[in-house]
Amino acid sequence: MFNKIALVGGTHGNETSGIQLIRNWQAFGLPSRFSTLNVSLNIANEAALEANVRFVEEDLNRQFTFDGLASSNTSKEAVLAKTLNQKFGPKGNSATDFVIDIHNTTSAMDATLILLEADEFHTQLGRYVKQHMPEANILVEDEKPYLEHGYLCTTGKKGVMIEVGGQPQGVLREDVYLLTQTMAEVILDFCVAYNQGDISTDALPPCEAFRLGENISFPLSEKGQRTAMIHHSFQDSDFAPLLPGMPMFRTFDGKDINWEGDKETYPHFINEAAYHKLDVAFATAERFTL
Amino acid sequence: MFNKIALVGGTHGNETSGIQLIRNWQAFGLPSRFSTLNVSLNIANEAALEANVRFVEEDLNRQFTFDGLASSNTSKEAVLAKTLNQKFGPKGNSATDFVIDIHNTTSAMDATLILLEADEFHTQLGRYVKQHMPEANILVEDEKPYLEHGYLCTTGKKGVMIEVGGQPQGVLREDVYLLTQTMAEVILDFCVAYNQGDISTDALPPCEAFRLGENISFPLSEKGQRTAMIHHSFQDSDFAPLLPGMPMFRTFDGKDINWEGDKETYPHFINEAAYHKLDVAFATAERFTL
Numbered sequence: 203m204f205n206k207i208a209l210v211g212g213t214h215g216n217e218t219s220g221i222q223l224i225r226n227w228q229a230f231g232l233p234s235r236f237s238t239l240n241v242s243l244n245i246a247n248e249a250a251l252e253a254n255v256r257f258v259e260e261d262l263n264r265q266f267t268f269d270g271l272a273s274s275n276t277s278k279e280a281v282l283a284k285t286l287n288q289k290f291g292p293k294g295n296s297a298t299d300f301v302i303d304i305h306n307t308t309s310a311m312d313a314t315l316i317l318l319e320a321d322e323f324h325t326q327l328g329r330y331v332k333q334h335m336p337e338a339n340i341l342v343e344d345e346k347p348y349l350e351h352g353y354l355c356t357t358g359k360k361g362v363m364i365e366v367g368g369q370p371q372g373v374l375r376e377d378v379y380l381l382t383q384t385m386a387e388v389i390l391d392f393c394v395a396y397n398q399g400d401i402s403t404d405a406l407p408p409c410e411a412f413r414l415g416e417n418i419s420f421p422l423s424e425k426g427q428r429t430a431m432i433h434h435s436f437q438d439s440d441f442a443p444l445l446p447g448m449p450m451f452r453t454f455d456g457k458d459i460n461w462e463g464d465k466e467t468y469p470h471f472i473n474e475a476a477y478h479k480l481d482v483a484f485a486t487a488e489r490f491t492l
Numbered sequence: 493m494f495n496k497i498a499l500v501g502g503t504h505g506n507e508t509s510g511i512q513l514i515r516n517w518q519a520f521g522l523p524s525r526f527s528t529l530n531v532s533l534n535i536a537n538e539a540a541l542e543a544n545v546r547f548v549e550e551d552l553n554r555q556f557t558f559d560g561l562a563s564s565n566t567s568k569e570a571v572l573a574k575t576l577n578q579k580f581g582p583k584g585n586s587a588t589d590f591v592i593d594i595h596n597t598t599s600a601m602d603a604t605l606i607l608l609e610a611d612e613f614h615t616q617l618g619r620y621v622k623q624h625m626p627e628a629n630i631l632v633e634d635e636k637p638y639l640e641h642g643y644l645c646t647t648g649k650k651g652v653m654i655e656v657g658g659q660p661q662g663v664l665r666e667d668v669y670l671l672t673q674t675m676a677e678v679i680l681d682f683c684v685a686y687n688q689g690d691i692s693t694d695a696l697p698p699c700e701a702f703r704l705g706e707n708i709s710f711p712l713s714e715k716g717q718r719t720a721m722i723h724h725s726f727q728d729s730d731f732a733p734l735l736p737g738m739p740m741f742r743t744f745d746g747k748d749i750n751w752e753g754d755k756e757t758y759p760h761f762i763n764e765a766a767y768h769k770l771d772v773a774f775a776t777a778e779r780f781t782l
Contacts, residue, residue, distance in 0.1 A: 222721070226744045254768055308660040370598040370660035372765040376724035376742055431512070434666035452666055454516045475662040478544055 203299070204393045207241045208290050209386065210303045213263050213354050214476070215250025216371040219382040220304025220364070236390050238397065246286060246303075246354060249278060254372050256476055263303075264352040266293060283354075291357035294349060301358030302389055306378055307367035308475040309484075310438040313381040314339040315389075316363040318348045320413075320492065322403055323360065328492045329406035330392045335384060339441050340411040340492060341365075341470065362389070368438070371475055408491050412441060412468050415486035421451060421459065422481060429453055432473045432483060440470045441487075451483070493589070494683045497531045498580050499676065500593045503553050503644050504766070505540025506661040509672040510594025510654070526680050528687065536576060536593075536644060539568060544662050546766055553593075554642040556583060573644075581647035584639060591648030592679055596668055597657035598765040599774075600728040603671040604629040605679075606653040608638045610703075610782065612693055613650065618782045619696035620682045625674055629731050630701040630782060631655075631760065652679070658728070661765055698781045702731065702758050705776035711741060711749065712771060719743055722763045722773060730760045731777075741773070 209227075211220030224243045232241060250257050258278045265271070265283035271293060273280065290298045315331050317324045320342050328340040348356060355361025364385050369378040395401050420428045430451035436444070443466040444450065450469075451459035461467065467486040471477065474484075499517075501510030514533045522531060535541065537552050548568045555561070555573035561583065563570065580588045605621050607614045610632050618630040638646060645651025654675050659668040685691050710718045720741035726734070733756040734740065740759075741749035751757065757776040761767065764774075 222744070230745060308663055368660075370658075370765045371662075372768045373598055373763050374721045375727055375763065376721050377727065379721065380724070431664045431666050431669065434670070437665055437667065454512070455520060473663050473665065475660045478662045 204397055205240060206298050207239055207300045207302065207390075207393060208244055208298050208358060209241055210244045210246050210290075210301060210354065212245040212247055212251050213303055214256045214261075214305060215247050215252070215258075216254050216256050217304075217306045218372065218374040219306045219366060219369060219379045221245060221251060222374055222379060223304060223383055223386060232390075233387065236394065239390060239393055241390070244289075247279070247282060249282075256371070263354050266354055266356055267350065267352040268293065270352060286354065287357050290354075293357045296357060296359045298358040299360065300393065301355040301361040302364065302386065303353070303355040303361065304364045304382060304386065305366075306369045306382070307365055307471060308370055309440050309470065309472050310368040311365060311440045311470055312337060312339060312367070313385045314341050314365040314470070315385060316365055317342045318344060318351055318353070318356070318361065320344050320411075325492055326396075326401050326403055326406060327362070327389070327392055328411055329403075329409050330395070330401065331385065331388050332409035333406060334388045334391065338385060338388075339470075340409060341414065341487065342411055342492070343414040345414060364389075367440075410489060411492035412470070412487035412489055415467060415488060417480075417482045417485050418450075418469075420481045420483045421453070428481065430459060433458060436469070437473060440472050441468050443467070443489075444469050494687055495530060496588050497529055497590045497592065497680075497683060498534055498588050498648065499531055500534045500536050500580075500591060500644065502535040502537055502541050503593055504546045504551075504595060505537050505542070506544050506546050507594075507596045508662065508664040509596045509656060509659060509669045511535060511541060512664055512669060513594060513673055513676060522680075523677065526684065529680060529683055531680070534579075537569070537572060539572075546661070553595075553644050556644055556646055557640065557642040558583065560642060576644065577647050580644075583647045586647060586649045588648040589650065590683065591645040591651040592654065592676065593643070593645040593651065594654045594672060594676065595656070596659045596672070597655055597761060598660055599730050599761050599763060600658040601655060601730045601760055602627060602629060602657070603675045604631050604655040604760070605675060606655055607632045608634060608641055608643070608646070608651065610634050610701075614652075615782055616686075616691050616693055616696060617652070617679070617682055618701055619693075619699050620685070620691065621675065621678050622699035623696060624678045624681065627671075628675060628678075629760075630699060631704065631777065632701055632782070633704040635704060654679075700779060701782035702760070702777035702779055705757060705778060707770075707772045707775050708740075708759075710771045710773045711743070718771065720749060723748060726759075727763060730762050731758050733757070733779075734759050
């Protein structure tokens, strides 16, 4: 039963579509079909919004590990995380049943629902979203237990992320905004149906989903400078199969570097701006049936 | 005669395609057909590159007015502008014949050549670029005399800008990179032909060009908050005609706002991220024959 739901935008201050959705629902109200739900509308990092940056000192969406929340770190975001953990959590013993945290990406990921578990509940949610929004991608990051993630949404008993792209940082695109709104509404529709006892795994058709593999780095020189860029044929191909032998990078001296895995992978976060400093080129995934 | 040419990237520190082109030509050399040209390869704002931001304190590409260069402003970019003016200029009495400054934009402007005059020389250059790169857009910003602009490129006797998009800030897309490289090479091809006396206005076919009109702001509330976003049908339509009655904004309460000009306009810099704080939605232009 979802007694308390928190919808969050602005965890990253330059991701405008979630911020605008929160502001619009604050101004104009939630669609009336959600009147039975107790939904709070929240902006997470006002200082980052004001500065139009992802974060002021540290990535807020990596601060919510138990160690991070217990640390004496005094960065703006580490301090903010403790405040938000009191508001939405406390993590591990949360007063909030469900935290839905809204993000956008410069990668062409379209509307992606990020789940951190693939248990019965999340299987129901993923199938429901795919059934009602067939264009959605369902991405499962369950490489470690739910509570070991540092994401803001793990302050809730359950937590998911909406991730939509491609949208440049600081820019609001109507297409991305509408996908974000649709996915948020479908998730809330699920909550209504769940509370009414209308959800059963058997009644929902199994669906395609992706399971996070690993991050792939840009090729770097000995001095740590990139020696290649994402190949033009690979750019904007998020969640399309990358087959062994297909090009993924083009070096600055004009050579192709191909995917050398022993089978296909399903890349995403291809050329995401926020991973610039980490030199992450993309993440891999396996396709499976949820 | 072009005795001294300066090619500049990194005037904005998060515009990666020009930066990468400069670095690659530094590493691998200019194409050999340009061996008769004296071309220097320059990165303008290393501190902004390091921080992966457009600028550290002020927009460098607005500092090069005579007033700005004479001011006692001590911002990082105001001080840097004085140094660069000594290196490339001094403005108004320059030792550099031609400054080519390379930018990119989040708007879908493809490869755009920005000219600051439409005299015989720039008519030749614009026509030559269009002849050799038909997909290029030629944009003329001659609403004021050349030397009154605050752009870095005005430190040269002549100066132009390359502007390519759409590319998110901090991201390098191969398609944008290749358009940038092609346009830079075509401009240098022009310089070679010009020095050889091979350029004449009569021999170059007149071409389509656009003349900058004005900036159009997002609709704002009394509190200064945006009340609308770029309409989905208008997004990514840079340099396409916007006709009277066509939608340009969608308000957050779901209404369309249409272009009410008395004739069509040719918008560009639609939804450019860097104009976020200025609330500039796009710039208008008139189409004309150069």
